Amino acid sequence: MKASMNLGKILGIPIGLNYSWFLVFTLLLFSLSSGYFPAEYPRLTTDAYVLMAAVTTILFFVSVLLHELGHSVIAIRNGISVKGITLFIFGGVAQIGSQPQTPGVEFRMAIAGPLTSLGLGALFAGIYWLAQPYTYLAAPSLYLMRINLTLALFNMIPGFPLDGGRVLRAIIWKVSASFGRATRVASICGQIVAFSFVGWGVYTIITGDFMNGLWLAFIGWFLQNAAVAEANYVNTYERLSGVSVAQAMSRDTAEVPALAPISQIVQEIVLGQGKHVFFVDGFDGQVQGLLTLQQITRIPQINWRFVTAGQIMTPIGQMCRFEAGEDLMKVMEKMDEEHIDEAPVIYHDRPVGLISRQQVQRYLHLKTKLGV
Ligand SMILES: [Zn+2]
Numbered sequence: 001m002k003a004s005m006n007l008g009k010i011l012g013i014p015i016g017l018n019y020s021w022f023l024v025f026t027l028l029l030f031s032l033s034s035g036y037f038p039a040e041y042p043r044l045t046t047d048a049y050v051l052m053a054a055v056t057t058i059l060f061f062v063s064v065l066l067h068e069l070g071h072s073v074i075a076i077r078n079g080i081s082v083k084g085i086t087l088f089i090f091g092g093v094a095q096i097g098s099q100p101q102t103p104g105v106e107f108r109m110a111i112a113g114p115l116t117s118l119g120l121g122a123l124f125a126g127i128y129w130l131a132q133p134y135t136y137l138a139a140p141s142l143y144l145m146r147i148n149l150t151l152a153l154f155n156m157i158p159g160f161p162l163d164g165g166r167v168l169r170a171i172i173w174k175v176s177a178s179f180g181r182a183t184r185v186a187s188i189c190g191q192i193v194a195f196s197f198v199g200w201g202v203y204t205i206i207t208g209d210f211m212n213g214l215w216l217a218f219i220g221w222f223l224q225n226a227a228v229a230e231a232n233y234v235n236t237y238e239r240l241s242g243v244s245v246a247q248a249m250s251r252d253t254a255e256v257p258a259l260a261p262i263s264q265i266v267q268e269i270v271l272g273q274g275k276h277v278f279f280v281d282g283f284d285g286q287v288q289g290l291l292t293l294q295q296i297t298r299i300p301q302i303n304w305r306f307v308t309a310g311q312i313m314t315p316i317g318q319m320c321r322f323e324a325g326e327d328l329m330k331v332m333e334k335m336d337e338e339h340i341d342e343a344p345v346i347y348h349d350r351p352v353g354l355i356s357r358q359q360v361q362r363y364l365h366l367k368t369k370l371g372v
Contacts (some may be wrong), residue, residue, distance in 0.1 A: 013072055013082050015065065027303040028057045032143070040139040056140045061087060063120050063148050067155075068092040074109045083337065090222055091151070091334050098333055101239060103174040110166035117152035118166035122144050160190030161226035183234040190227030195222045237329055239367060242359070245331050246324035249345045251352035253277045258288060258310030262296055263308060268295075279344070279351045280313040287351050290315030290344055306347030322355060332360060
């Protein structure tokens with residue numbers, strides 16, 4: 001889920017809005033100002049209804065944000081980075097930098113969100129109870145109490161990607177000592193939950209409530225996609241754990257002198273030897289940069305005789321580099337985090353290969369084909 005607008009940072013975590021959020025903001029604002037508040041307080045002006053609805057809607061989103069911050073605080077405390085929190089059409093999502101290392105961490109991280117919502121529900125219940133003399137506080141706090149309790153309950157449904165699915169995974173992980181098995185079970189539960197929502201939505205449409213039915217089916221569809229995506233991610237994670245960068249990197253590289261003209265490289269090394277990536281050596285024999293076939297094709301062919309490798313290479317000092325022995329999954333996470341597509345792999349201070357997303361995909365594909 002990508003943020004389309006940044007709202008600033010809380011606890012160092014960037015908070016963002018996805019455009020789809022505005023749709024639900026508008027719908028909620030409309031339904032509160034034209035339905036709920038006029039029913040609760042007849043004889044007020046439209047302005048008053050809109051004002052109350054706006055304040056309540058904003059507090060609802062603050063509640064969602066606090067739910068996500070609940071997850072994030074526990075993540076950060078356990079050394080897991082939080083890349084950002086994004087509010088979107090179905091609520092909020094905190095992007096966690098890496099998988100939790102133990103079932104205990106996963107459990108606490110997952111339960112922190114619903115507990116936050118439960119706490120907020122209790123807080124608004126308290127306000128509702130204390131607000132009896134100030135009537136205009138009663139209906140908004142009652143609404144916010146209900147919605148926070150709903151958030152806590154809904155999120156505890158035991159299926160990925162909901163918090164309850166993560167709690168379930170943590171428990172199975174603890175009992176079975178297998179992260180992979182726990183994930184598969186939680187993902188299957190998630191898909192059952194997702195299809196139930198779709199079924200419920202279709203039933204609701206058939207019985208005549210088109211809008212609510214469509215909404216339920218839409219939630220089901222979203223949950224289904226997320227459950228499958230999570231299972232795929234973990235599948236990849238499992239298959240790459242214990243694999244070093246050197247095992248998966250591309251060795252399809254060659255070294256070329258910085259002064260070599262592009263025409264010579266194309267003739268001798270690209271067409272002659274089938275290589276695609278070049279480490280460019282300086283006068284001292286040290287590798288100074290990286291040159292790819294893509295960079296070459298960006299130069300008009302007519303200039304190939306006059307342009308040298310050293311002129312169009314990416315200086316290696318400016319690139320992110322990885323050691324050959326590093327854990328591949330950690331490297332992939334870092335590449336994701338910093339939006340790096342490819343990086344040289346270093347062994348004893350010399351580049352020995354290139355790691356890229358494509359290369360890792362190829363490696364996984366090969367593993368699948370061979371069944372290893
Ligand atoms: Zn949550």
